[in-house]
Amino acid sequence: MQRVIIGAGALMCAFTALIGATGCAATQHDSLTSWNDGPAKSAITDFVQRVTTEGTTDFVPSAERIAVFDNDGTLWSEQPAYFQLLFAIDRVKQLAPQHPEWRTTQPFKAVLDGDMHALAESGKKGLLEVVMATHGGMTTDEFADVVRDWITTSRHPSAHRPYTEMVFQPMLELLAYLRANGFKTYIVSGGGIELMRVFAEDVYGIPPEQVIGSSIKTEFEMRSTGPVIKRLPEIDFIDDKAGKPVGINKFIGRRPIAAFGNSDGDLQMLQWTAAGEGPRFCLYVHHTDAKREWAYDRESHIGKLDKGLDEAHRKGWTVVDMKRDWSVIYPGDR
Amino acid sequence: MQRVIIGAGALMCAFTALIGATGCAATQHDSLTSWNDGPAKSAITDFVQRVTTEGTTDFVPSAERIAVFDNDGTLWSEQPAYFQLLFAIDRVKQLAPQHPEWRTTQPFKAVLDGDMHALAESGKKGLLEVVMATHGGMTTDEFADVVRDWITTSRHPSAHRPYTEMVFQPMLELLAYLRANGFKTYIVSGGGIELMRVFAEDVYGIPPEQVIGSSIKTEFEMRSTGPVIKRLPEIDFIDDKAGKPVGINKFIGRRPIAAFGNSDGDLQMLQWTAAGEGPRFCLYVHHTDAKREWAYDRESHIGKLDKGLDEAHRKGWTVVDMKRDWSVIYPGDR
Numbered sequence: 315m316q317r318v319i320i321g322a323g324a325l326m327c328a329f330t331a332l333i334g335a336t337g338c339a340a341t342q343h344d345s346l347t348s349w350n351d352g353p354a355k356s357a358i359t360d361f362v363q364r365v366t367t368e369g370t371t372d373f374v375p376s377a378e379r380i381a382v383f384d385n386d387g388t389l390w391s392e393q394p395a396y397f398q399l400l401f402a403i404d405r406v407k408q409l410a411p412q413h414p415e416w417r418t419t420q421p422f423k424a425v426l427d428g429d430m431h432a433l434a435e436s437g438k439k440g441l442l443e444v445v446m447a448t449h450g451g452m453t454t455d456e457f458a459d460v461v462r463d464w465i466t467t468s469r470h471p472s473a474h475r476p477y478t479e480m481v482f483q484p485m486l487e488l489l490a491y492l493r494a495n496g497f498k499t500y501i502v503s504g505g506g507i508e509l510m511r512v513f514a515e516d517v518y519g520i521p522p523e524q525v526i527g528s529s530i531k532t533e534f535e536m537r538s539t540g541p542v543i544k545r546l547p548e549i550d551f552i553d554d555k556a557g558k559p560v561g562i563n564k565f566i567g568r569r570p571i572a573a574f575g576n577s578d579g580d581l582q583m584l585q586w587t588a589a590g591e592g593p594r595f596c597l598y599v600h601h602t603d604a605k606r607e608w609a610y611d612r613e614s615h616i617g618k619l620d621k622g623l624d625e626a627h628r629k630g631w632t633v634v635d636m637k638r639d640w641s642v643i644y645p646g647d648r
Numbered sequence: 649m650q651r652v653i654i655g656a657g658a659l660m661c662a663f664t665a666l667i668g669a670t671g672c673a674a675t676q677h678d679s680l681t682s683w684n685d686g687p688a689k690s691a692i693t694d695f696v697q698r699v700t701t702e703g704t705t706d707f708v709p710s711a712e713r714i715a716v717f718d719n720d721g722t723l724w725s726e727q728p729a730y731f732q733l734l735f736a737i738d739r740v741k742q743l744a745p746q747h748p749e750w751r752t753t754q755p756f757k758a759v760l761d762g763d764m765h766a767l768a769e770s771g772k773k774g775l776l777e778v779v780m781a782t783h784g785g786m787t788t789d790e791f792a793d794v795v796r797d798w799i800t801t802s803r804h805p806s807a808h809r810p811y812t813e814m815v816f817q818p819m820l821e822l823l824a825y826l827r828a829n830g831f832k833t834y835i836v837s838g839g840g841i842e843l844m845r846v847f848a849e850d851v852y853g854i855p856p857e858q859v860i861g862s863s864i865k866t867e868f869e870m871r872s873t874g875p876v877i878k879r880l881p882e883i884d885f886i887d888d889k890a891g892k893p894v895g896i897n898k899f900i901g902r903r904p905i906a907a908f909g910n911s912d913g914d915l916q917m918l919q920w921t922a923a924g925e926g927p928r929f930c931l932y933v934h935h936t937d938a939k940r941e942w943a944y945d946r947e948s949h950i951g952k953l954d955k956g957l958d959e960a961h962r963k964g965w966t967v968v969d970m971k972r973d974w975s976v977i978y979p980g981d982r
Contacts, residue, residue: 377855454897498857508901521711522900522902523899523901532894532897532898533890534890534891534893534920540923541919543894543897556867556868559877560866560868560877563866563877564863564866566856567842567845567856568855568856582868582870585870585875586868589874589875
């Protein structure tokens with residue numbers, strides 16, 4: 315996957331922002347090439363124009379231009395299951411030879427048998443066991459190596475392509491467009507923070523320090539070979555629903571002015587963003603394209619968008635209709 | 649307190665870094681004007697020269713130039729007690745009229761009587777009670793207002809000056825110097841993250857998202873007036889000693905190449921930094937100036953520097969002798 319290249323115009327704009335000169339209010343919406351003209355694209359470019367035009371009441375200094383993005387279903391696909399669960403399943407299979415007891419013990423037996431029904435029946439407790447067995451019990455460096463290997467070699471079960479090619483081209487353009495206009499872009503995801511950090515910089519142009527996610531507890535240990543940070547089999551923080559504004563406050567310490575999500579799990583993040591003073595932008599990606607991606611919302615077991623959709627309509631937030639608003643879904647489809 | 653102004657040279661250098669051109673390897677050590685010539689200053693400028701000179705094996709890309717700074721005793725003074733404890737004491741006095749029971753209940757009685765001996769006798773449990781009573785039980789916005797009011801109106805008990813004037817001028821210059829050379833500067837402190845974030849940007853030029861510290865648990869709540877984040881009376885994370893590398897890994901997700909501390913509480917942060925591959929820089933500020941600041945190390949009840957001093961000598965880390973190496977301590981003394 316190639317990084318999105320920011321054009322020379324954006325670069326000059328960044329420089330102009332640096333020296334405090336004006337004249338870059340002409341925003342870079344030519345770069346949103348995979349967005350069809352329509353209300354969603356206009357809402358985005360209008361907002362960016364407003365907050366970047368100096369001398370107006372809506373102007374927001376660059377340091378305060380914080381934009382937060384959910385990951386699963388907002389920056390990349392999330393069907394038929396969160397990709398991190400697919401990672402955990404792959405990892406159970408990989409580790410199985412060292413755990414002969416898994417052949418007869420749930421929830422691991424279900425994973426090895428490919429019995430998603432039995433896995434679901436093991437409930438939160440079962441899923442947690444799978445997560446801990448696959449995400450804990452090693453150092454942070456070892457875990458990053460495992461994820462790096464998985465993300466480069468594994469393929470999506472039905473699309474048969476690397477997960478990093480199942481990111482949304484229009485959102486890559488949006489991330490680059492916001493950064494070209496002086497925004498700092500963050501991921502705020504229910505997914506694992508140390509998993510996303512392995513590829514977020516290459517795939518999204520988002521450095522590790524701008525990735526916020528769920529985490530397990532870790533511990534510093536001085537070994538004879540040097541210090542390590544161990545990943546413990548214990549949940550530290552769940553960065554989902556009401557956890558998202560908590561995570562934003564903890565990691566960023568200031569309120570975003572723009573928030574992007576796709577499910578009810580993002581609702582509190584959007585509410586928290588919207589409730590700040592001054593211009594605010596909230597956007598939901600609505601999965602409406604069963605042909606090119608997936609179509610789901612109020613009844614979905616993953617990425618359920620129900621209360622959020624109602625609130626978006628009530629509050630006038632922007633709702634992207636993937637089928638209507640995006641000319642391309644994945645980068646490879648251009 | 650005025651922010652340190654970065655000169656036009658640094659700005660052009662930042663621009664040059666932005667467009668990927670070379671020629672800015674001539675580092676800005678003229679800006680370290682409060683540092684006397686000697687081994688500490690040379691060690692700093694030599695390191696920065698090495699990691700910023702393109703085409704050499706020691707060159708480090710700007711994105712990886714992460715520098716972490718302890719706060720208490722490293723960026724500002726910490727005697728006769730951590731300034732945050734002095735805040736808590738001031739706050740107990742301020743809140744006392746609403747808590748008549750405190751007049752007869754420890755540890756609050758000790759605080760109100762100014763009896764530091766009795767307060768110390770209440771131990772960790774007592775201190776924790778004081779911290780929770782003064783730091784919890786309100787929203788994050790309310791807490792920020794309380795801190796903002798305190799930091800602008802309160803005075804140090806013996807120096808009789810604002811705490812924000814008791815920051816170290818040479819460290820302000822060092823922060824600006826590193827940033828001018830493409831470093832991202834972070835605070836990694838045992839102090840409260842939400843307390844420091846109120847003034848870190850104005851005083852140190854460090855934005856909230858680059859402040860890491862100890863925290864209490866928080867909770868999102870939707871009220872009829874809108875969403876708030878409540879501060880709960882429960883410890884979330886202690887960012888001290890072995891907690892510092894854990895905090896760095898959690899918040900930054902990559903290992904710093906330079907670390908600055910003053911006590912044994914910073915030792916694991918320096919060890920974690922030093923253990924990375926490639927060029928590394930570790931520095932201890934040694935409080936040796938009883939006349940202009942305070943002199944203390946191995947036996948001090950605050951900012952004890954004992955094991956760290958031994959390890960610094962063993963590993964060849966830089967040790968700043970405040971008396972010898974700094975021509976000015978506080979900005980007002982210039």
